[in-house]
Amino acid sequence: MSTAGKVIKCKAAVVWEPKKPISIVEIEVAPPKAHEVRVKILATGICRTDDHILSGSIKANFPVIPGHEATGIVESVGEGVTNLKPGDKVIPLFLPQCGECTVCKNPEGNLCEKNDLGVPRGVMYDGTSRFTYKGKPVHNFFSTSTFTEYTVLHEDCVVKVDAAAPPEKVCLIGCGFSTGYGAAIKSAKVQPGSTCAVFGLGGVGLSAVMGCKSAGASEIIGIDINKDKFPLAKQLGATQCISPLDFKKPINEVLFDMTNGRGVDYSFEVIGRTDTMIAALASCNMNYGISVVVGAPPSAAEMTFSPALIFTGRTWKGCVFGGLKSKDAVPQLVSDFMAKKFCLDPLITHILPFDKINEGFELLRKGKSIRAILVFGDEQHTRK
Template sequence: MRHVRAAVLREPGAPLSVEEVTLDEPHAGEVLVRVEAAGVCHTELHYMSGDIPCPLPIVLGHEGSGVVEEVGPDVDAVAVGDRVAFTWRPRCGFCEFCVTGRPVMCVYGRVQARSGGLMDGTSRLSLGGGPLHHFLGVSCFAERAVASQRALVKVPDGVPPAIAAVTGCAVITGVGAVVNVAGQVAGKPLLVIGAGGVGLSAVMGAALVGAAPVVVVDVAAEKLALARELGATHTVDAAGLDGDAVVAAVRDLTGGGPEVAVDAVGLPSTLGQAFSALRPGGTAIAVGLTAVDASATVPVNELVQQQKRLVGSLYGSANPPVDLPRILGLYLTGRLPLDALLGEQYPLDKVNAAYRALREGARGRAVVVPGG
């Protein structure tokens, strides 16, 4: 066992506290990783506010990368010295979802989320001799983390730690929603609502596959400017606009509505706008999360008569061991401009400042660097 500094959430509504916690050695099939970078994702805000419950106290952070320092028994996927990215949905390889090609629905993802443990439901973390939980099997707002080898993917040489970190969640979610769910969209209009890390990644995915025009909606002018840099052909500043005005603007820019609309915000209102804006036969893809009791309504006759579709996409509906290396390969060849996605970097002690900036609409994906 060892002592590491980590960002702990003790109760909903409270700031994170950077504390010294105890981290046990990895068990069979598990790996100790020295964390190099951890992305500042909006998902944590839902847990920090209590909108989505989780076992407490807990070490947050689910989007990260690092270097393998130690492996437990029966580890064969990675070795000491390997650079890896964390994935918060493990791929066990033998449950119903894994063997039928839907690994992001792996049953062990739910085990980790509900128990606050790793794949066996138990924790390697403790605080002052008391219990401390893992967040989605990762907990990378820490100097070191223990995770299952099934939740790690090797990172190719030449990929910076911050790029590897954000690709493990935001990028694979946004790019995957377009590449894995949207279907053939080359030359077809596509809408993205929300220009945060996931939405901007969807924009890059849309540009990659040749969607046109690509329209982005957000309430922050600076985020919309970045969206244009990353491939948006048109933007709609929704600040001060009601939903009907947003839908009208999108339909005008797309000649009657987009073929595909990606809602990267997750509010009932934005999901409604995505669905309403679609042209007949279009597909709305929901990727953003919100409070557990939130719901949205769909006009039934519009759904049927216009043959619209509304689908959910978790983690880009991806197969992370396959898709994440492919995405990083596209980055290395210059096909995905992921460097432009990065925002500010913060030391671990400033993690609360990073989330304040996120709430205030900071541009790009911020990264916490636990080592300094």
């Protein structure tokens, strides 16, 4: 029986207020309105940014359904949608690409003006939500909300991908992999033969390592206080790994010592801490070093640093989604994955059924997972 045009009742993971566990409840998902798409989620990754919603360090409107890294199947489309149809395999885009704003039209821009990142609204473009619980609205997150069996997306926030792509793997291209890989390839434009330092070896940091290797960097130094991550980092391209806890001097001085006093050509902060952002900048060559802020900082964070760090020539920049234009990049990255140009398997340490979502978050917080993937319905199986 077709569900098009009807309200769908399904399970969703809702956060009622900060610092409270996620609870799985039955919600109602309204049909898509004009230029919207309703999607059945097949697999979704647990990202550190989702945990920031639970901790309250990133602002959101509550109650909210988190999740922004997923693969799904189009269930139905609203009026005016011409580039997608029911049955298409898609990846939701937390960073929209409307194609019409000044940012989308600029070849170097990717932070579409339709984004819901800085001052989150938690609703669709028309100011309303498609989610309700017991008759009351529930907010969406980053225009996506993938911790639910069904979600509704504006057509700016979803893109069709290869129908044969395995959902529990390519969902990573919706955030974690693309953010790290793109930071190296697109934002930093890492050059062959260069020296790189990656601060933080979680899923995004390891993807940055992969990007640096793909770009031809000759030396890639991985930095993390959790040494359990070192073997995988080296497997993916890191030439050496160090822990700041093993040194009495600041880590930026350690990196200068390791590079014969020059500093690294490129550094990537993939943690979201202001102190490591400054350390990553200070680790760069003072004339031409480039440091990229990749990790999402807490909403209220501020920092103080010496202007001498950039006066001498260093470049300090940030990027969202690796600087990539989402609709253009995601299908191509999926195609590259299918062509075996890179492998996502090492980044996936756990595959769990959706109802074990809180267990997935605990694995993340304890440093026991790189990426835990939640799967729904027929996709459910466990690994590791």
